[in-house]
Amino acid sequence: MARTAKKKMARKSTPKQLRRGTPAARSTAVGAGTPASDYRAKVRMYRQGLGDCFLIMLPRTDGSKRPFYVMIDCGVVLGTPDPSTIMNQVVDNIVEVTGGEVDLLIATHEHWDHLSGFVQAKQSFDKLKVGQVWLAWSENPDDELTKKLKKEKGLALNALRMGLSRMQMAGDQDGVAQLSGILEFFGLAKGRTTADALSNVRAKTAKPRYCLPTDPPVQPAGINARFYVLGPPHDEKMLRKINPSASQKETYGLALDSFPLFMDGAGSALRDADTDRPFDQQYEIPFAYAQSAPELDFFREHYWQPIDPATDAWRRIDSDWLSGASDLALQLDSLTNNTSLVIAIELPGGDILLFAADAQVGNWLSWRDCSWMVDGKTVTGSDLIRNVILYKVGHHGSHNATLKTLGLEEMQRLQVAMIPVDHEMAVKKRWGKMPLDELVAALNERAKDVVLRIDQPKPKTQANVIEDRLFFEITF
Structure with missing residues (x-):
């Protein structure tokens, strides 16, 4: 050829x-x-x-x-x-x-x-x-x-880096894949x-x-x-x-x-002042820790039985507060x-x-x-x-x-x-x-x-x- x-x-x-x-x-x-x-x-x-x-x-x-x-x-x-x-x-x-x-x-x-x-x-x-x-x-x-645009972009990228880290900690693999794919453009x-x-x-x-x-x-x-x-x-x-x-x-x-406008609808959880988390951070237990720590059998007994991870993942809320990250990344x-x-x-x-x-x-x-x-x-x-x-x-x-x-x-x-x-x-x-x-x-x-x-x-x-x-x- x-x-x-x-x-x-x-x-x-x-x-x-x-x-x-x-x-x-x-x-x-x-x-x-x-x-x-x-x-x-x-x-x-x-x-x-x-x-x-x-x-x-x-x-x-x-x-x-x-x-x-x-x-x-x-x-x-x-x-x-x-x-x-x-x-x-x-x-x-x-x-x-x-x-x-x-x-x-x-x-x-x-x-x-x-x-x-x-x-x-x-x-x-x-x-x-x-x-x-x-x-x-x-x-x-x-x-x-x-x-103005560069300042917004810098704030957004910092917020998205934080959001990606928290998605990873929460075990939200789909969210991580989607957000990572967009951040790759930068x-x-x-x-x-x-x-x-x-x-x-x-x-x-x-x-x-x-x-x-x-x-x-x-x-x-x-x-x-x-x-x-x-x-x-x-x-x-x-x-x-x-x-x-x-x-x-x-x-x-x-x-x-x-x-909507650049920073609107992006999830207040990604801003410096986070007031919209489902629970205050001092009361949170990371998902992976709650699932594996032997002293937390309470969670496995009362929350995860008879949950099938393949079919019941939709019931998890631990990463729902981060859903705005993907919207922000797309914008x-x-x-x-x-x-x-x-x-x-x-x-x-x-x-x-x-x-x-x-x-x-x-x-x-x-x-x-x-x-x-x-x-x-x-x-x-x-x-x-x-x-x-x-x-x-x-x-x-x-x-x-x-x-x-x-x-x-x-x-x-x-x-x-x-x-x-x-x-x-x-x-x-x-x-x-x-x-x-x-x-x-x-x-x-x-x-x-x-x-x-x-x-x-x-x-x-x-x-x-x-x-x-x-x-x-x-x-x-």
């Missing part, structure tokens, strides 16, 4: 429909005055597992044969076998392809499956020279809303964290750019492509809108009521997703490459309020969505990360969808509907079956897609 892919790469890899000069080619031709090139963009999606890592190559207009390289994220979910080896392979490939220099590095948000490679493959990452680093405004330490299980990964990213430049949707589009020198920032919204209300509402089915799959996870930096890259001819990271409902909805003045004309977020030809599917194809009517159905020119998902790993993590079947069907219909998943071979009809064990690459 790898040998075949290399042979294909050696030949011109421009899609068939563009080489033949069909209407599709004419509608996406480069603009007047642009030097002739055999491609307008190449997008490589790495196949490291359930996580995001993309390398984009844009041709230069200044005569240089070296492309303008953009790297977006580099991570894989905890639980992936031998993650350091695979992430080093990914970063080593990027170093080799780029000659050890990336013009722009974008880290979209603080989740392990998007950032882990920056610590797991640090030795390889250290070999990579970076021109610019872009982060979302939500990572700007001088931004007031960032300060890299907490292995000692190194997403904050460590972001520190390594920031160290690549003296001054990162903290991006806002109100920023004017950027056209780097020497290329004929523009970068628009669509999200995250600098709006707390929109950030907290995670799920589709019951009254308006904005996404595919089931409509769910939005989560923390989803709010972090909704701070995703969303980038739209406009190619010559107006076509858009959309990289939505893990943006969820509120982030998507905010794009409709975005507008910029470009060459004397107003460009709106809706204009960009209508012209999307490549969509990096949000949050690995989950139910609340791709809008329907105001999202995918507006992408009238969609040619390719890329889903960085490993369904087998998602099932192990208890995320059995990742990717959502209904969304995958809609993507296949809209993108004419050019849907690339890292956990599946490329469609047999797609000769224009390079397939390697380490990546997919498509050329426009």
Whole structure:
């Protein structure tokens, strides 16, 4: 497979429909005055597992044969076998392809499956020279809303660590598994964290750019492509809108009521002042001790006979007071997703490459309020969505990360969808509907079956897609 892919790469890899000069080619031709090139963009999606890592190559207009390289994220979910080896392979490939220099590095948000490679493959990452680093405004330490969100996040993580410990003491195995799975997104299980990964990213430049949707589009020198920032919204209300509402089915799959505000409904037992425990701590006896201590035969005689642990576990209340921990963890996870930096890259001819990271409902909805003045004309977020030809599917194809009517159905020119998902790993993590079947069907219909998943071979009809064990690459 790898040998075949290399042979294909050696030949011109421009899609068939563009080489033949069909209407599709004419509608996406480069603009007047642009030097002739055999491609307008190449997008490589790495196949490291359930996580995001993309390398984009844009041709230069200044005569240089070296492309303008953009790297977006580099991570894989905890639980992936031998993650350091695979992430080093990914970063080593990027170093080799780029000659050890990336013009722009974008880290979209603080989740392990998007950032882990920056610590797991640090030795390889250290070999990579970076021109610019872009982060979302939500990572700007001088931004007031960032300060508020970071403070809440710190309190929540401390509370969740405490809740996890108490679940373990109470013997609540299901609760421990669920809560641990969510905390893994912040890299907490292995000692190194997403904050460590972001520190390594920031160290690549003296001054990162903290991006806002109100920023004017950027056209780097020497290329004929523009970068628009669509999200995250600098709006707390929109950030907290995670799920589709019951009254308006904005996404595919089931409509769910939005989560309450970040710390609400999370269980007062996880706060500093705990007043809602079923019993005061001085009267509590840990479950494991009460079950085994010989001097506490009273409990076995009066409470556990004839209890069958296999069928009567539901009668236990010792960990019920911790039920809010999972709610809090889900809210923390989803709010972090909704701070995703969303980038739209406009190619010559107006076509858009959309990289939505893990943006969820509120982030998507905010794009409709975005507008910029470009060459004397107003460009709106809706204009960009209508012209999307490549969509990096949000949050690995989950139910609340791709809008329907105001999202995918507006992408009238969609040619390719890329889903960085490993369904087998998602099932192990208890995320059995990742990717959502209904969304995958809609993507296949809209993108004419050019849907690339890292956990599946490329469609047999797609000769224009390079397939390697380490990546997919498509050329426009």
